[in-house]
Amino acid sequence: MVSSTQQLSAHKIRTTEIRIAVLNLFLENKQALSKQDIEQFLPNQDRITLYRTLKTFEDKGLIHRVINSSNILKYALCSDSCSHDYHNDQHIHFECTNCRQTTCIENVPLPKLTLPKEYLVQNLELTVSGLCKDCK
Ligand SMILES: [Zn+2]
Ligand SMILES: [Zn+2]
Numbered sequence: 001m002v003s004s005t006q007q008l009s010a011h012k013i014r015t016t017e018i019r020i021a022v023l024n025l026f027l028e029n030k031q032a033l034s035k036q037d038i039e040q041f042l043p044n045q046d047r048i049t050l051y052r053t054l055k056t057f058e059d060k061g062l063i064h065r066v067i068n069s070s071n072i073l074k075y076a077l078c079s080d081s082c083s084h085d086y087h088n089d090q091h092i093h094f095e096c097t098n099c100r101q102t103t104c105i106e107n108v109p110l111p112k113l114t115l116p117k118e119y120l121v122q123n124l125e126l127t128v129s130g131l132c133k134d135c136k
């Protein structure tokens, strides 16, 4: 597996202790994390620095936003195809109605939508809810 330091440098993000800590959280958890989740994992970190770190990661194509049914903003790791200024996260998100974990489902193609021709689709977000493998 690629180390967090390598991932940071691949996305041209300067390595700092907090950036490594936040990235490791995403790598270890394999699910979308809210700001609150991250604060709980890293209770001794300054909030503003945490938020800035998330913003930097999002800007550099390392994490993307995941909105769930309760409108809590979460972030999840991007695939390798995302880079600075360009996100390519066209995949399904799965939200468990029991434990509320949200995960990226990368290998299922999004359904094709046919809209009236006066509309130009630029982004499609699809969240599927149900029970995850631990709750089923
Ligand atoms: Zn992305
Ligand atoms: Zn679950």
Ligand SMILES: [Zn+2]
Pocket: 064, 066, 076, 089, 091, 092, 093, 103, 104, 105
């Ligand atoms: Zn995702």
